Amino acid sequence: SQTIHQWPATLVQPVGSPLSLECTVEGTSNPNLYWYRQAAGRGLQLLFYSVGIGQISSEVPQNLSASRPQDRQFILSSKKLLLSDSGFYLCAWSEVGPLHFGNGTRLTVT
Amino acid sequence: GQNIDQPTEMTATEGAIVQINCTYQTSGFNGLFWYQQHAGEAPTFLSYNVLDGLEEKGRFSSFLSRSKGYSYLLLKELQMKDSASYLCAVREDSNYQLIWGAGTKLIIKP
Numbered sequence: 001s002q003t004i005h006q007w008p009a010t011l012v013q014p015v016g017s018p019l020s021l022e023c024t025v026e027g028t029s030n031p032n033l034y035w036y037r038q039a040a041g042r043g044l045q046l047l048f049y050s051v052g053i054g055q056i057s058s059e060v061p062q063n064l065s066a067s068r069p070q071d072r073q074f075i076l077s078s079k080k081l082l083l084s085d086s087g088f089y090l091c092a093w094s095e096v097g098p099l100h101f102g103n104g105t106r107l108t109v110t
Numbered sequence: 111g112q113n114i115d116q117p118t119e120m121t122a123t124e125g126a127i128v129q130i131n132c133t134y135q136t137s138g139f140n141g142l143f144w145y146q147q148h149a150g151e152a153p154t155f156l157s158y159n160v161l162d163g164l165e166e167k168g169r170f171s172s173f174l175s176r177s178k179g180y181s182y183l184l185l186k187e188l189q190m191k192d193s194a195s196y197l198c199a200v201r202e203d204s205n206y207q208l209i210w211g212a213g214t215k216l217i218i219k220p
Contacts, residue, residue: 049207103152104151106150
């Protein structure tokens with residue numbers, strides 16, 4: 001069966017510091033991969049999605065970037081965090097069916 | 111344009127039945143998904159409808175009418191653990207991305 005791992009679970013970072021969140025999927029090949037952000041009490045905002053290695057589509061212009069160095073690895077990065085980057089970050093995978101989410105990373109930028 | 115509407119909040123009593131509605135306007139349709147999200151946790155997949163009609167899974171059922179752009183999630187024999195947000199999402203034809211509703215917060219009272 002397929003599993004998705006996302007870490008860390010929580011993160012507190014100062015403004016201006018870099019960010020790296022990692023997500024890996026097991027039990028499937030060439031999945032679609034997604035990064036979402038959910039602000040407190042708000043809906044899901046798609047940040048990036050990828051249909052294959054090295055293929056990244058950005059949905060929202062911002063100071064975040066994503067990379068897919070391996071088939072089942074998806075990384076979300078920032079060179080300099082802003083206060084507005086605080087939120088709940090969710091990695092997800094899909095094939096033809098529904099999206100399946102990782103446990104999420106709660107990021108607080110102070 | 112793309113739009114998904116669902117009530118912001120609903121309250122129901124333990125042991126009762128509740129119906130959460132979702133209406134959508136999208137340029138294409140390739141399936142409708144319902145997710146459950148407990149506070150502070152990632153969304154978990156509940157149901158998927160691509161054809162008109164009712165899909166039943168234990169205490170949860172989901173209905174779809176494509177001609178009306180309408181779906182509902184029916185929860186029976188409500189339990190306190192059903193207190194959560196319920197997210198409706200639609201997949202359009204053109205890609206594997208989902209369009210998300212803002213979610214319905216369901217409060218269960220004893």
